[in-house]
Amino acid sequence: MVEGTDGVGRSTHIALLRTWLESRGHAVLDTGMTRSVLAGRGIKEAKTGHTLGRLTMQLFYATDFIDRLENEMLPALRSGFVVLTDRYIYSAMARAEVRGIDSGWIRSIYSMALVPDAVFYLRISSPQQLVERVLSSGRGFDYWESGMDLGLGEDFYDSFIAYQTRLLRVFDRMSLEYNFHVLNASRSVRSVAADLRRAVTKLIDEPATPNEDNVSPLIPVRDKSAPAAKTSTNVVDLNKEALS
Amino acid sequence: MISYGHHQYPGKLFVVEGTDGSGKSTQLALLYQWLKAEGYPVFFSEWNSSPLVKDTTKRAKKRHLLTPASFSLLHATDFADRTERDIIPPLKAGAIVLADRYIYTAFARDVVRGCDRTWVRDVYSFAVRPTVAFFFRAPLDVAIDRIVSGRPNLKYYEAGMDLGWSDDPEDSFKIFQGKILEEYDRMVSEFGLTVIDASRSIERQQREMRLLIGQHLNKKRRGKTY
Numbered sequence: 001m002v003e004g005t006d007g008v009g010r011s012t013h014i015a016l017l018r019t020w021l022e023s024r025g026h027a028v029l030d031t032g033m034t035r036s037v038l039a040g041r042g043i044k045e046a047k048t049g050h051t052l053g054r055l056t057m058q059l060f061y062a063t064d065f066i067d068r069l070e071n072e073m074l075p076a077l078r079s080g081f082v083v084l085t086d087r088y089i090y091s092a093m094a095r096a097e098v099r100g101i102d103s104g105w106i107r108s109i110y111s112m113a114l115v116p117d118a119v120f121y122l123r124i125s126s127p128q129q130l131v132e133r134v135l136s137s138g139r140g141f142d143y144w145e146s147g148m149d150l151g152l153g154e155d156f157y158d159s160f161i162a163y164q165t166r167l168l169r170v171f172d173r174m175s176l177e178y179n180f181h182v183l184n185a186s187r188s189v190r191s192v193a194a195d196l197r198r199a200v201t202k203l204i205d206e207p208a209t210p211n212e213d214n215v216s217p218l219i220p221v222r223d224k225s226a227p228a229a230k231t232s233t234n235v236v237d238l239n240k241e242a243l244s
Numbered sequence: 245m246i247s248y249g250h251h252q253y254p255g256k257l258f259v260v261e262g263t264d265g266s267g268k269s270t271q272l273a274l275l276y277q278w279l280k281a282e283g284y285p286v287f288f289s290e291w292n293s294s295p296l297v298k299d300t301t302k303r304a305k306k307r308h309l310l311t312p313a314s315f316s317l318l319h320a321t322d323f324a325d326r327t328e329r330d331i332i333p334p335l336k337a338g339a340i341v342l343a344d345r346y347i348y349t350a351f352a353r354d355v356v357r358g359c360d361r362t363w364v365r366d367v368y369s370f371a372v373r374p375t376v377a378f379f380f381r382a383p384l385d386v387a388i389d390r391i392v393s394g395r396p397n398l399k400y401y402e403a404g405m406d407l408g409w410s411d412d413p414e415d416s417f418k419i420f421q422g423k424i425l426e427e428y429d430r431m432v433s434e435f436g437l438t439v440i441d442a443s444r445s446i447e448r449q450q451r452e453m454r455l456l457i458g459q460h461l462n463k464k465r466r467g468k469t470y
Contacts, residue, residue: 038309039318042300052296053328055370059321060297066313108366112313 003090004122005167006145007133008185009192013122014084016193017200021082026204029076031068032086038067047144054099054149061092062109069113077114082204089113090178094170098163099150117203120196121175122185127164129186131157255335256460257372259346261428262380263421264402265390266442267449271380272344274450275457279340284461287334291345294325305401312357315401319350320367331372340461347371348379348435352427356420357407375460378453379432382442384422392417 002010011032018028034043043060046052052060073083089110096106124130134141141156143149147163148156175182183195258275260268272288279286292301301318304310310318334341347368354364382390392398398413400406404420405413431437438456440449 038304038314039300039321042297045299046296053325055324056294056296056321056328059317059324059367063300063314063317063321066311066317067309070311070313071309105366105369108363109317111363 002084002086002120002122003088003171003180004185005124005127005130005164005171006142007130007137008122008124009133009189010086010122012189013193013196014086016189017084017196020197021084021200027079027081028084029072029081030084030086031072033061033091034064036064036067037071039064052149054096054101057099058092058096058101058106058109061095065089065092065110066112073114085116088116088119090119090171090174090180094167094174097170098147098166118199119178119180120199121171121180121182122192123171123175123182124168124185127161127168130164131160134160253332253335253372254338255341256375257331257335257341257343258457259343259348259374259377260380261345261348261377261437262442263382263384263387263425263428265387266380266382267390267446268378268380268442269344270446271378271440271449271453272342274446275453276342278454279342285334285337285339287330287339287341289326289330289341289343291343291349292319292322294322294329296325297322305399308400308406310401310406312354312359312406315357315406316350316354316359316364316367319354323347323350323368324370327371335372343374346374346377348377348428348431348437351431352424355427356404356423376456377435377437378440378456379428379437380440380442380449381425381428384418384425386443388418388421 002014004010014030014032018030021028034040039060043064046056046060068085073085076083093103093106093110097103134145141160143156145163146156146160147166148159150159150163152162153159174180181199183192185192260272262268276286276288292298297318301322304314304318331341331343350368351361351364355361392414398417403413403417405416407416407420409419410416428437432439440452442449
């Protein structure tokens with residue numbers, strides 16, 4: 001999967017990678033956040049209204065994710081496809097963390113995810129570089145990509161810089177925790193693409209370890225006989241606001 | 245970090261739970277009328293009511309798109325919206341919130357669908373702990389009778405048809421409700437649910453609820469309970 005902050009060129013690279021893999025005879029499925037049949041449209045509509053609460057947003061993303069995981073990614077993996085995903089659980093976790101949501105909670109939700117074969121993190125060193133890309137793309141600043149719901153800055157520009165700086169920090173930390181393959185995305189498209197190909201080739205050509213274990217277990221349907229658990233202590237800190 | 249159950253809002257949250265046909269919605273409606281008549285600010289909130297998620301849920305149910313895990317998360321999304329919109333703001337404002345079904349509905353249904361117990365509880369750990377959670381316990385045959393006689397067309401997910409236990413909606417519904425009741429029973433001690441015997445008369449149940457709720461309301465109003 002390919003991860004990275006907004007505007008680093010994830011979709012460009014996924015498109016290139018897909019074409020290249022297909023030309024080498026691999027069947028490819030590409031998918032990405034908010035593209036599920038189930039929840040994709042609902043999330044887009046909810047975001048248009050700007051009335052999406054912080055918790056609701058995280059769970060909506062999780063719904064979208066599980067639908068794509070169960071209905072797209074797992075079947076494709078089982079039938080031998082290479083699955084490329086534009087953002088995985090890490091983007092969702094980073095967005096949640098930047099919004100002050102308890103990371104233990106969000107991680108427990110995504111504990112049903114599959115561990116990817118590789119996470120390519122397209123890293124950019126400063127949000128100012130992203131701004132250039134946002135502007136040259138012609139679509140301008142987006143409300144959510146600028147983190148406007150957080151009230152970090154007076155206008156889209158200030159907010160974008162502040163928000164993306166925080167995201168970058170979270171990604172950098174996760175990069176160590178989850179062992180991301182970091183690619184310097186400040187370079188030309190061509191050299192980033194070449195690196196990606198090299199890394200993917202290595203993965204695909206390696207004698208595949210039997211993949212069955214990797215593909216099966218979803219935690220939510222794990223254990224029907226487990227004793228009733230106590231309510232978790234991993235809690236989103238909603239109540240803090242009320243006290244402060 | 246503050247965990248589930250430690251909220252400090254001035255309002256009160258009363259929830260009703262139970263299998264379909266246990267009569268809980270009737271009781272909640274009576275409670276609502278009473279509290280309003282007594283002059284309390286009351287706010288009513290029901291399961292599956294988020295305007296943000298409604299279209300998605302409707303489409304998913306119609307087209308049978310849901311798996312146990314996505315069913316669970318979609319309902320959690322709905323519940324989160326309800327919490328952020330309909331539950332926390334009135335509680336902060338000091339109102340009484342009455343909720344028709346709460347997290348225990350999800351715990352019962354999702355676990356019966358095969359989701360992991362701990363996982364489902366973790367997902368809902370953001371919820372506000374109710375002041376009192378009533379569990380309307382009706383004998384299974386009574387509850388099933390009320391539903392089946394009133395509504396001959398059981399819906400696909402309502403009857404648990406997605407679980408493949410039976411091709412007959414009514415049979416499937418019976419098996420499903422039986423398992424849900426088992427889950428509720430285990431939650432009574434886990435979460436301290438207040439059990440109401442739903443096989444008694446409507447009036448008696450209501451009297452009992454009013455008595456219990458009266459203990460949590462401001463003292464000066466308590467005398468008016470009848």
